[in-house]
Amino acid sequence: MAAAPLYCVCRQPYDVSRFMIECDICKDWFHGSCVQVEEHQAVDIDVYHCPNCDDVLGPSLMKKRNNWHRHDYTEPNDGTKPVQAGTSVFVKELQNRAFASGEDILLRMRGEQVTQRYLERHGFHYPIAVTEMEGLGLKLPPTTFSVKDVEEYVGGDKVIDVIDVARQADSKMKLSEFIKYYTKPHRPKVLNLISLEFSDTKMSKLVEVPDVAQRMSWVENYWPDDSFFPKPFVQKYCLMGVKDSYTDFHIDFGGTSVWYHVLWGEKIFYLIKPTLDNLALYEAWSSSPNQSEVFFGDKVDKCYKCVVPQGTTLLIPTGWIHAVLTSQDCMAFGGNFLHNLNIGMQLRCYEMERRLKTPDLFKFPYFEAICWYVAKNLLETLKELREDGCPPPNYLVDGVKALIGALKTWLKREPSSEVPDNIRPNHLIKELTKEIPKYDLPICREHPTSPSTEEAIQGMLSMAGLLCSKTENVASSQEPWWPSPSQHLQLEKRDCEQHRLQGNKSLIDSQGNSSSKRPKKGMATAKQRLGKILKLSRQNRVFVQHS
Structure with a gap:
């Protein structure tokens, strides 16, 4: 077997992981680190002379700058080509642009x-x-x-x-x-x-x-710690x-x-909302051949x-x-x-x-794998919430629906590319799909349970202040547009005020009795009784909290 050819002043074989530069005179290859040439510097060299050729012909010849507004600064500055992102001219123009606050x-x-x-x-x-x-x-x-x-x-x-x-x-x-x-x-x-x-x-x-x-x-x-795939950092x-x-x-x-x-x-930071229109514009801009010549902030309503x-x-x-x-x-x-x-x-x-x-270098590592892990865990979460009588928040229901659709698509596209070994993909999708409809419509029973049982539970929940709180619906939609920051602050103030009033209110006192008076018989033990009916937490996730 023939020996690998040797290169550079160090006389080492070619190494794909190290930057190398070719001498334009002797045609030998050199490690940048051996001849003091960084990778980003090589693009500025027009004719490279290695150390040996440098002694005979003099130093390498550098490219001549002709413009300050193009990625290739050797292009003629004849005013026919637009400014490209990142250049010094672009940065100056960016600093003079007007934007929404x-x-x-x-x-x-x-x-x-x-x-x-x-x-x-x-x-x-x-x-x-x-x-x-x-x-x-x-x-x-x-x-x-x-x-x-x-x-x-x-x-x-x-x-x-x-x-x-x-x-x-x-x-x-x-x-x-x-x-x-x-x-x-x-x-x-x-x-x-x-x-x-x-x-x-x-x-x-x-x-x-x-x-x-x-x-x-x-x-x-x-x-999981035992995942076959390396953990993303x-x-x-x-x-x-x-x-x-x-x-x-x-x-x-x-x-x-x-x-x-x-x-x-x-x-x-120059920020643009991820509305459907803006995302479509962004995708078109990202795939356009003149992307660097178009300032994306000009393509949308507000930046x-x-x-x-x-x-x-x-x-x-x-x-x-x-x-x-x-x-x-x-x-x-x-x-x-x-x-x-x-x-x-x-x-x-x-x-x-x-x-x-x-x-792949610029994508989230093992994105599909982590989605399978998430799906497995969210299935357990949905089951536990159902068993505890607590409806899941809207964002979770919407998210799981989207996840089910994605998992189905990936299985059709690449059946086992990033599916973890300990997950049965089709079974998992089936179980998640079965779980979600339970939260789509109000419960309607053909044969209602006895009022004495169901209403008693609801009554005790109400008395004990333990009714599962419904999550605000302000964040359930993925589409344009969500409450503005000022509305967020109003909601937060309202929540704080309600919390303050609730804290001042007697736990049960439905007849106006002061909190110092002894409650009526049966009311004081509502929470204790409910402890036998409801599981208040699983794996450190609290679903129902004491007021």
Whole structure:
């Protein structure tokens, strides 16, 4: 067997995982790391001279810049071609554009208010901005934490993907090289790092994600430890961008919701609602050959500008289309999570990715596998709710219906691509389908149970204040459009007022007796009796709460 050919000054065989560059003179190939040429620098070289040829012919010849508004800066600047996203001309024009105010769609909340219960009650359909962090559960390094500290905790040899903003193209480099670039007083180009996931590094201990993201996350709740598929790690990203970094309009993979926190610096988000019309426009724009020449914000009715300064956390819901400008050098932390509140929209985003032929690298890892795990768990949840006499919230019923449709489609398309070994797919779909109709229509019995039994239970529930509360219907629909942020605040005020009044009210006193008086015989034991009739919780999920 013939020996593999050797290349480069190091005389090593070809390695597909390492960037290499060909000498235009001797035609030999060289590792970029061996000849001090980074991948993002290679595109600027017109004629490359290796170290040997350099001694004879002089240094490599560089490309000549002819414009500042095209991804290919060698194109003639004759005014015939439009500005492309990410270029310096584009960024200047973006900063001078007029946008609708982000305050029109932002929910400004304190950290302690952003809870799973709040989102389950009111829905998670609008971006949330948090400046008072207490109660959010977010743990971060101090604001003195630098890019060099990131290198120390993560390791300089880690290979990362960086974006050459002016070309909107990505390339690989070592973290140490990026940090060296970041700390230079003069940077020849704008590089942006937005994909450094650090869950498997020492830096992970310095960051804890917001409680609401942790508690609602599908991966945290439903991904089994013994899964054949590797667990997705998408909850902890460190984003390091220099001034004028720009990420064009996108929807986060799999329709994941996102949390961002700006540790230092500033970012500007350009946000677009995920209405059916906007999603259709986005898909058409994403697949168009001149995508980079069209500012998507001009294609929709409204694009909202939201400035996120240092110390602010932003939570973006499922499906929101957004672009991001780094207005000054910035370090931010963020993460992605799938959840039960917007299952239909998550599936819609995933199917759009498939139609757009999005590379696997840019999709949620094992999205279909986690949907099977979720379906299995939600089947048990629906059964338990039914046994306990509590109707599931509308968002869950709608979500399960959407999930059933998706699972059926995937089985027809690719019968066993990401179906976990311990799941019988057809049986699971059948059981879920059987469970859902129970919640579609009001219960109508041909032979009603004895009033003395059924009405007694309802009466005791009412007396004990334990009737299963019906979830507000404000968040049940996936379609345009949900209550505005101002309506959310009105609902929250109303809920607080009702809670206050209920707290002041006697538990049972239907005849106006003060709470200090002894209740009538039989009333005091209503809750105790109900303990024998209703299961109040299963696996730490409380369905009925004491007032």
